[in-house]
Amino acid sequence: MSTRPATVYFFSTCVVDLMAPQAGVDAIRLLQEAGIEVVFPQAQSCCGQPAYSSGFFAEARGVAQSQLAIFPERWPIVVPSGSCAGMIKHHWPKLFADDPALQARAQDIADRVVEWSAFAQEVLGLALPTPAVPAARPLRVALHTSCSARREMGTHVPSEALLRTLPDVEVVQPVRVTECCGFGGTFSARHPDISGAMVSDKLDALRDTGADVVVSADCGCLLNLHHAAEKRRAAGEALPRMVHLASFLREQGGAEDAAQRVTD
Template structure:
């Protein structure tokens, strides 16, 4: 993966929430906004946004993926960073949108310029904002042991695991542990879980068993598709494995949730 050069911290950013956050895990999107606003940024949310096009793209339908992605290109007109609380969606936008529009003289340059402004949330917090969470006033939170899960695309295209490791390891009272199947796919794979449910089910069972064997308190991830898959399967099995998006985890462990309740 090519080393990326990071700009100075901006004053304004866009949030591309992803369709899964919008429809299934809105709290993760809200907590992502809170993390960014706490660092002094103004967060803009273009209401016309929908999907990055990854489901169609990974299913071998580039024309449909182009149509979905094209509807997003003009929503982020200002030269602000586009923050995505999903490593796989960020990877789609940064690495595959320019390829989708490579032959389009109008949309191609737009996609290429936009791709350079796309950041996964953890990456942006760590390398652009260089966050140092103030936890001096955080008290009363019990210690937690967590395992991280990174989607296959996020791990390989955006290096999201490294960003998550650095942020989680900086939190007092939090112990990150690794398990034997951490680098394996959870079985979601977008439409893969629909086309091959038996294989997908076996993969997520292995993932859950391996994570639970560590005795962790919860599984944390920056990818909502994986969280939905692992969390639902764990509940179905009766496995003691709560799941939480990294935005919500960071917000909660740095006192944000307590301040909301006060």
């Protein structure tokens, strides 16, 4: 997609809605500041990914079916999470393979889904002004992309491109950048010891970059990293803060009300 629409739908995701609402607000405000009308369907809920990835396909189908009628206009559907965008775009149509009419409706929605960072970079061409006074040193920023966002939606590409447009920001890359942070939705609940070891390893890698900030367009990963980092900070360790990409972009643009952390 390269044509700028006048109006878009915004699918917030349940994680953003319940646990990181300011990240959603920041993403919406950047769209509005670019002159785009944002419509938020009140009947939206979960994308169904937790049920789907756990093998509960009938339950995931029910979640998806309840939302097939809430995006009636031919507007893009912007999603501030690569994993949720991937679920709707690649898996909703599969859920209705036995029902051509419902599958057509699911495919219509899938065809209009755009992950937020891709929309911001490719459609908005989002760029921030260069400050009059350069910073004493560049802010070191590490990008984390969720597994499904990276592999299904390729969102690390536009996310990194957005970061590289920012003045006084140095993008640093951790080792094994493609590895999972250990969240994995229900994986972290079913296998807490393995998940805990994975997030600890990821935090080590992020710390070793010297990053001041870790950004991501996936709040599930950010919350996992943030809360694990909080435990280590309580023991005296210095670790970067974790924030959604949209919030970080608004912060760098001078917005005083932008979230400083994913939990704000």
